[in-house]
Amino acid sequence: MTLTSPQPIQADHDLLLFDSGRPVLDDWLKQRAIRNEHSGASRTYVICDDGRVIGYYCLSSGAVEAGHTPGKVRRNMPDPIPIMLMGRLAIDKTRQGENLGSALLRDAILRTLKAADIVGMRALLVHALDDRAASFYLQRGFLVSPIDPLILMLPLDTARKAIN
Incomplete structure (x- = not known):
C-alpha cells in the first residue's frame, strides 16, 4: 500500500474501480476529468494507492454575484x-473514514x-451535494450563501489564518 500525495490526474491513472458511493461523483471522474x-475547463488532483485512484477533487476559476455571498465575502468587493x-x-468507499477528504480539502485550499x-x-466556493456534505x-469554516444552504464559501483570509 503506497499512498501518493495529491497530483494532477493523468491518463494512466486507474479510475475503473473508483466508487465513492455517489454515482454523480464517480461518473464525472471516469467520464469528464481527463x-x-x-481542455483547461478544470484541474483534477488525485491520490492513489498503487496507481489506483482512491480520492480526488477538482478546481476551476469562477465568479459569483455579490448578492449570493455572505457579508464577509462580499464586503468591499467588486460584483x-x-x-x-x-x-x-470524493473518496473511494474502501478508504472513507481515514481523514483523506480533509487532507484533500487542505491541499485544495493550499x-x-x-x-x-x-x-x-x-x-x-463549493456546491455541496447534500446536507451531510x-x-x-x-465544520471547516465555510460560510453559507444567503440564497442556497448547499452553496458554501471559505473566505481566503480565513483560510490563510487557519493554514498558518
Whole structure:
C-alpha cells in the first residue's frame, strides 16, 4: 500500500474501480476529468494507492454575484466576486473514514491560496451535494450563501489564518 500525495490526474491513472458511493461523483471522474484537464475547463488532483485512484477533487476559476455571498465575502468587493470553485471532492468507499477528504480539502485550499497570490480571488466556493456534505464544509469554516444552504464559501483570509 503506497499512498501518493495529491497530483494532477493523468491518463494512466486507474479510475475503473473508483466508487465513492455517489454515482454523480464517480461518473464525472471516469467520464469528464481527463477531458476537462485537456481542455483547461478544470484541474483534477488525485491520490492513489498503487496507481489506483482512491480520492480526488477538482478546481476551476469562477465568479459569483455579490448578492449570493455572505457579508464577509462580499464586503468591499467588486460584483461579480472572483472565486476558486472546487467542483467535486470524493473518496473511494474502501478508504472513507481515514481523514483523506480533509487532507484533500487542505491541499485544495493550499493550491487556491497559491493561485490567489497570482490572480485575485476572494473565496473557495463549493456546491455541496447534500446536507451531510455541507456539514463537512461547515465544520471547516465555510460560510453559507444567503440564497442556497448547499452553496458554501471559505473566505481566503480565513483560510490563510487557519493554514498558518
